[in-house]
Amino acid sequence: MDLSTSTPSRRTVLGMGGALGLAGLLAACGSGGSSGASGGGSSSGNLRVWFMKDSVSQKGMDWLKQTFEQQNPGSTLTYEIQVWDGIVAKLQTALASADSTPDIIELGNTQAPTFCAVGALEDLSDMKSELGGDDLTKSLVDLGSYDGKMYAAPFYAGSRIFFYRKDLFAAAGVQVPTTIDELTAAATTLQQANASTANFSGIYLPGISWQSCIAWLFTNGGLLASQQGDTWKGGLSTPEAQKSLQQLQAIWKTGSTSGTVTDSTTASQPFVPFNTNETAMFFGFNWHLKSIDQGLVSADKVGYFGFPPAAAGGVGKPFAGGSNVAISAKSSKKDLAKKAMQLIFSKDFQEAFATEGGWVPGNLKYASALGSDELSTLTTAAVKNSVGTPAAKNWALVEGAKTVDDFYVAMGAGKDPVSLAAAADAAMEKVLNQA
Template sequence: MTSFTRRHALGAGGALGLAAALAACGSDTGGGDGGTPELTDEGNDLTVWFMKDSVSEKAMDWLKSAYEEKTGGTLTYEIQVWEGIVSKLQTSLASTSSTPDIIELGNTQAPTFCAVGALLNLDDLEEDLGGDSLTQSLVELGSFDGSLYAAPFYAGSRVFFYRKDWFEELGLEVPTTIEQLTSVATTLHEANPGGNADFSGLWLPGIGAQQCYAWLFTNGGRIATEADGKWAADLSSEESQAAFAQVQEIWSKASRAGSVTDPTTGGELHVPFNAEEAGMIFGFNWQYKSIDDKLKDKVGFFGFPGVEEGGTGHPFAGGSNVAISASSQKQTAAVEALKLIFAKEFQEFFATEGGWVPGNIDHASALGDDDLATLTAQAVENSVGTPAAANWALVEGARTLDDFFVALAGGGDPVSLATTADASITDMLNKS
């Protein structure tokens, strides 16, 4: 599962009808009213939908056994694929006869389902699941109107991979501000230690919107903000424009990857790194396994730096949330299963089996104590998410941010591009 797969799981067709369809046939016991419904209890045998490759067999076996021991009931797993999952959930969650009891949702899918009455209110459970230790960027995406409906399941966030030998050769230090990052990337680019005509100091693809969010969020910009029930896009703000100037400087001085518009190519960061066409890449911890063995002892890592010395970087986090269907007739049993999902034993499987940061970040130590593991956990803890708007699916389906950053990488005027994108995003997020 990749960030590209998640991003395009909400296609334009499914996104356009999702909110209306679910609102029309959603359960009255669901979210959106801020209240906690009376739990139903019609047996202990549950159906659980997890996405392909999200949860290991070992983790599912543990959960199945622990649940049976605790309740006497059986968990039946149905593994789903990302393609088409939104329309499948749209149909299933609206019916008491066909709904799964527990579901996994992509974190950027969660806001729509939270807003339309499809999920059970989890406010009374939040402390039991982890409270303040839950990944806050995913808490925001799993909440609506101040209440939690989809709890953080697991997450991943990007860190920088760099060639330690080239840094040493050129006398470079690990950057601790965005300005230093640009300087280091430019020095690497000009020196071209890889001796390759396609060399980039930092390989930053034009299609890499989710990578570029780190500059946006760290500068204090946001994609959109909400006030009094209305959303307003934020790409034209002073903070956002400062971020866009920084990424454009990298594309003009330190990266030949701005012209990359194919999502598959843009996601395969190990390819230019292994070909010695990149001094740095900005990727997930699990991508380290794709680095050539002959290079692995030459790779170092650092997190996204702050604007000022000693500041904190705020990358985007991709991941999943987990929820209980509001249409489930076995909600009491589903609550017990959800508590087990957030038990230390199950949460640690995300780290040890999947290489992800658990939804309860207190259990992230299971990733290990090396630099990559530590930096990954810190990145998730400091992450910021996309807007927790019911209509965010429309923006993703329209590829508005992808197109914006591709145009920005091509040298487009950031003010003009932001003005156009802001109008489109604001309109979609407020569409009734």
């Protein structure tokens, strides 16, 4: 992910990005569809591109603009850089009109399902193979698809891996865990071994960090919600989900004192207790390395491992945050936009996500550009194995209502997972199934 210090606030916004103004979006764009502009549009003109602040490096943007304009004489490409705060409301207005719409837009991955469902985006299914096909990040393909068609292609992503203190592991006689059960046991042993340190957590895992907590859900084969026919069903009451909740509460009971942390800013800075010897491990992003005490790094006291599988030989499945990129259904320059999309998914531009920004590119064929070191390799594997939030048009409303946030906060506080899951499932179903 982006190594800039602005990334945490950016990711917080992105995580809840689709919530604001959604009802109006459904009304404004609902009749748009891919019929918003006839044919392929103008053969030349100015292509307007909305990228989000800090998503694409200046070097990457310069390359795309110059290459596009060289390959399309008489046409220009203009960037209009946006900020995450308020972007849904802004898109609601812009995408509803052929006169105001940008041609290419970046969307937060959890925002994408809504825009796909309401007909605001052009169908890219016929381009999928040339954009990357099976090499495209699957969890983002799922979020950028609706009714079997892909409308928003994976742009870039980042996913969590574990950072751990080698010295604290060694002192407690703990090995790197290879299953979730071993992770719980390791956290418990570390907690006990450091009982003299106030507020010590074997693992730093705040309940408010629900996008971390759902790795346990996904790895056990559960989902937040799933579609059954035309109906969405909440997934927190399923046996798979309940098993994951039991595992989490076991960690919070014996291997962590951080479950009751409810301040999102504090939760987004897990490197703080890591640096002050108050935790032995945390679940974070590759860019957190820059915030870790470099004395610890240079002394070889920092190690990494991926989210462990439910059983030996399996695969851990964390959540991946990131963005999708799409063409507006109202664009009058769709042919030009598709040419730009081809460049966006070319080797030069995709590799720039990794080399310039520290992201995993949407086309995993080019992910090796991130690096061959252990941290980069684990980050790429985490994105490749990731699972996404439900690809439901109303999912942004669920996030906006903080249904999942509140649920995992209650889990971190030790509340009953069965009754709370039933209530959360009912709340999600009510929102997901409304017209």
